[in-house]
Amino acid sequence: MTQSRLSATVMTRVLLRSLLLQASWNFERLQSLGVAYVLAPALHQLYKDEDLALAYARHLEYFNTHPFLAGTVLGITLSLEETRSQGKTCYLEVKEFKNMIMAPYAAMGDAFFWGGVRPLAAAIALFFAFRGSLWAPVVFLLLFNLPHFWFRVVGLLRGYTLGLRAIDDIGRYHLPDLAIRCKEATVILLGALCAYLCFIALRTEEVATGWGLAALPLVAGGGWLIRKGVSALMLVLTVCALVLSLHHLME
Numbered sequence: 001m002t003q004s005r006l007s008a009t010v011m012t013r014v015l016l017r018s019l020l021l022q023a024s025w026n027f028e029r030l031q032s033l034g035v036a037y038v039l040a041p042a043l044h045q046l047y048k049d050e051d052l053a054l055a056y057a058r059h060l061e062y063f064n065t066h067p068f069l070a071g072t073v074l075g076i077t078l079s080l081e082e083t084r085s086q087g088k089t090c091y092l093e094v095k096e097f098k099n100m101i102m103a104p105y106a107a108m109g110d111a112f113f114w115g116g117v118r119p120l121a122a123a124i125a126l127f128f129a130f131r132g133s134l135w136a137p138v139v140f141l142l143l144f145n146l147p148h149f150w151f152r153v154v155g156l157l158r159g160y161t162l163g164l165r166a167i168d169d170i171g172r173y174h175l176p177d178l179a180i181r182c183k184e185a186t187v188i189l190l191g192a193l194c195a196y197l198c199f200i201a202l203r204t205e206e207v208a209t210g211w212g213l214a215a216l217p218l219v220a221g222g223g224w225l226i227r228k229g230v231s232a233l234m235l236v237l238t239v240c241a242l243v244l245s246l247h248h249l250m251e
Helices: 008-018 032-046 049-059 070-085 094-130 136-173 175-204 209-227 232-250
Strands: none
Touching (some): 008 136, 136 175
């Protein structure tokens, strides 16, 4: 056992390995093998021999959470393992902590990243795509991955530094509220995109642009469907398909 804090090299290796958290799955324990792989450099610094084997066994049990928020969970886990390796009393055991936190983080991560950030990034990128800009995929990847990497990196570091106090970090971001705001912004952007495309199409066909008001039911209907729980990303793809079909028919 060691009394020292984890080195910067070890933390860097853990961070890089966290990108491969989902590279190995099994139907019984889901992300457990990934967790063991991610934490391996730290566990080897903290434990030796039999203690190391027991540490691996703790992290080969069932685990599943959102991969982008897993950084905070793994950071706090490292803090608890370090406290344990030093022979100090832990207020919460590693297994109890992981079982307590993984499901709420999975739910918040799904709502925010898959239901909020991804459709919003796609809607913004569509403006570039319909103008024929090759920057569209770059814009999408940047907008989606900036918050993704922020939570991965900062979550891991603050989780390790603050320990259990870092649980409050996710709460201060109000991710469920942000997810709703992202969905609302996506609807607004899709409405603006529909209006823009209608304006361009009507001007090309030399039709009075006032007919563009016919798109209002589409915008209102999209907002209503999202409020009812329909995926915003599905609506983005549906609008794209309809617009491309109409454009093909006009040609």
